[in-house]
Amino acid sequence: MSAKQNRILIFGAGVIGSAYALKFIEAGIDITMFARSSRYTTLKENGLQYNEKGKIKSIKVNVIDNLENDDVYDFIFVTVRYDQVESALLSLKDNRSKNIVTMTNNSLGFSAWLDIAHDRLLPAFPGFGGQIKDGILYARFPPKALATSIFGEINGLVTERVKNLTKLFEAAKLPYTINNDMKAFLITHSISDIALLGALYTENMGISEKAHQITVVLKMYLMAIQKAGVDINPSVFKVVLKCPNLILDLFFRIWLQTKMVKDMMLPDFANSANREVVQLRNDLLKFLSQNGVTP
Structure with missing residues (x-):
């Protein structure tokens, strides 16, 4: 399956989720964002607004605030803060999607997350930052030499889904590194x-x-x-x-x-x-x- 044929859900519409969504949409990849409250309304009414070299632009994005268990995606990117990950995984527990990519820190290990997500879990970490101000994304994408997105299987193997993930990042021209000890x-x-x-x-x-x-x-x-x-x-x-x-x-x-x-x-x-x-x-x-x- 090519990168553009993948169906991706970005679960969390903060800085990290919005930045990934922007880059993937620009690459022609099928993206849906999961958001709640005012962020859901903003994305629904105004699209994904972002700053590009001082100009405010907007790109259309499919956004939902409810996820059905049979709404299946090739990858779900969980882009919430560390203190919100367990709650996010619990809300995804019965969804039938096979790959859940957690984009956050983890200082304890994966036992608790594996208890919920099981072998669907694929740990990762974003390679950029920024802020959202008045609903507008101000993303900072540092040079590849300074930071890349990091991902890899817990067991260190380069599996087929890791290879598919690399295709997504390459299509979006996002630098990445596969790490064998996440x-x-x-x-x-x-x-x-x-x-x-x-x-x-x-x-x-x-x-x-x-x-x-x-x-x-x-x-x-x-x-x-x-x-x-x-x-x-x-x-x-x-x-x-x-x-x-x-x-x-x-x-x-x-x-x-x-x-x-x-x-x-x-x-x-x-x-x-x-x-x-x-x-x-x-x-x-x-x-x-x-x-x-x-x-």
């Missing part, structure tokens, strides 16, 4: 978010203090997951453990003053991101405890 990748990436965002949303701290907190937390949790038997993935994070604190502190001081960080401090983003970080941290501590590790 559990390790998502736990490692969760640590970076816990360290970076955790410090970012800590009040009553200056930039230098926040930068040093990022360094300390990042190293502490990376060493902890190694003790728990998790390979640091991607391996670039192993450099962090060898890098002197002073150099890392300087790097994070610079990062904390970028425009990207200023966008991340906007109330709508900050409130939801903070809730996600709290659950990521709690689940990481649970995972480490289950493996006899105290950070």
Whole structure:
């Protein structure tokens, strides 16, 4: 089956879901978005609105707010926050679609998700970000050298459905990487978010203090997951453990003053991101405890 023949459901109409929908629709792929409340109304009435080089454009999108069990898709992309994934999977439990792609962090492992989705689960992580302001998508697609979408089977095999997923990304001209240890990748990436965002949303701290907190937390949790038997993935994070604190502190001081960080401090983003970080941290501590590790 060619990429354009695939029928795709984007379950979640936030930044990530909207950005994937935009790129897939532009590639001629059959896309449906699942949205609720005001976001559903906006998409229904105005289409998917987005910013392109300072101009506001709109593209027609099929949008639903109710999914029947026999409404079958080749892939369902779950593009909600980590703290909403289990609820989303439960709502998809009886749907007959065979492939559910979870596009989010995971600091605990896949047991709970597998209990719901079983072998339909295909873990992934998006390679871009941005914000939605007044119903308009402002997506940031970084260069391939900096970030790509990541996906792979839990067992590390390159299956037929993984190959089909690569065709989708190639058709949409979205860079991707197949990872053979998604559990390790998502736990490692969760640590970076816990360290970076955790410090970012800590009040009553200056930039230098926040930068040093990022360094300390990042190293502490990376060493902890190694003790728990998790390979640091991607391996670039192993450099962090060898890098002197002073150099890392300087790097994070610079990062904390970028425009990207200023966008991340906007109330709508900050409130939801903070809730996600709290659950990521709690689940990481649970995972480490289950493996006899105290950070």
